[in-house]
Amino acid sequence: MDVLVVGAGDVGRWFGDAVDATVTFADIDEEAATEAAEAIGGRAVPLEGDERFDAVCLAVPMRYVATAIAEHAPRAQEAVLDVSGVMGPALEAMAEHAPARERVSLHPLFAPERAPGSIAVVEDSPGPVSAALLEALEERGNDLVETTAAEHDEAMESVQAAAHAAVLSFALAADPAPEGFETPIYDGLSDLVETVTGGTPRVYADIQETFDGVEAVANAAERLADADADGFESLYREAATRWEGSRHDSSGGDDA
Numbered sequence: 001m002d003v004l005v006v007g008a009g010d011v012g013r014w015f016g017d018a019v020d021a022t023v024t025f026a027d028i029d030e031e032a033a034t035e036a037a038e039a040i041g042g043r044a045v046p047l048e049g050d051e052r053f054d055a056v057c058l059a060v061p062m063r064y065v066a067t068a069i070a071e072h073a074p075r076a077q078e079a080v081l082d083v084s085g086v087m088g089p090a091l092e093a094m095a096e097h098a099p100a101r102e103r104v105s106l107h108p109l110f111a112p113e114r115a116p117g118s119i120a121v122v123e124d125s126p127g128p129v130s131a132a133l134l135e136a137l138e139e140r141g142n143d144l145v146e147t148t149a150a151e152h153d154e155a156m157e158s159v160q161a162a163a164h165a166a167v168l169s170f171a172l173a174a175d176p177a178p179e180g181f182e183t184p185i186y187d188g189l190s191d192l193v194e195t196v197t198g199g200t201p202r203v204y205a206d207i208q209e210t211f212d213g214v215e216a217v218a219n220a221a222e223r224l225a226d227a228d229a230d231g232f233e234s235l236y237r238e239a240a241t242r243w244e245g246s247r248h249d250s251s252g253g254d255d256a
Contacts, residue, residue: 012059014112102127116141161213
């Protein structure tokens with residue numbers, strides 16, 4: 001099987017290395033495409049071209065995914081996939097521009113350097129080519145989580161947008177503590193700040209632009225700021241009840 005990966009960033013390289021296929025990279029940065037190809041033993045082609053492949057995977061920033069699908073879906077003979085991180089717009093674009101192809105949206109819920117991990121999957125139009133690619137990802141130790149575009153994109157409002165906004169708000173509001181004054185909660189938040197601020201700012205900005213979430217964090221902070229002691233206790237209990245029984249899995253990494 002031959003696969004074209006459009007986008008030679010970290011996620012595109014991860015996908016190309018994780019699947020059992022002959023992989024070709026294309027990127028607006030031709031040098032990046034060449035480096036990605038050399039790293040996994042593939043090849044690079046110009047971003048504009050008419051060569052066709054069994055499958056095309058769009059590994060571009062989420063703000064560009066619909067446009068990229070429109071441009072590159074015709075290069076797919078059998079399947080179109082994306083790993084952009086937003087599913088609704090991606091799958092809508094696939095249905096419009098690749099109606100007769102297999103169509104699958106993937107979202108690795110981890111930073112590529114922390115692979116393997118959980119991958120959200122929507123098989124909008126499954127078939128043998130996409131099934132083989134998914135099987136290869138599973139064989140690499142990834143856990144495929146079946147979902148819907150609506151469920152995924154709604155979850156990302158909390159999992160990514162609100163979570164990132166809360167961590168960055170703490171980073172902007174708090175001062176580094178003098179040595180020896182740290183508490184377990186402060187240390188935990190400091191570790192999260194280091195993880196988030198060690199990423200790519202544009203990626204986090206894209207998430208905030210794509211998914212609602214920051215407004216909810218701002219509203220919650222305002223409620224806390226306006227509450228008297230009794231009101232604060234009430235909000236504390238509300239938060240505890242809201243999260244009672246939730247399962248926390250610390251195996252993931254930078255999910256941006």
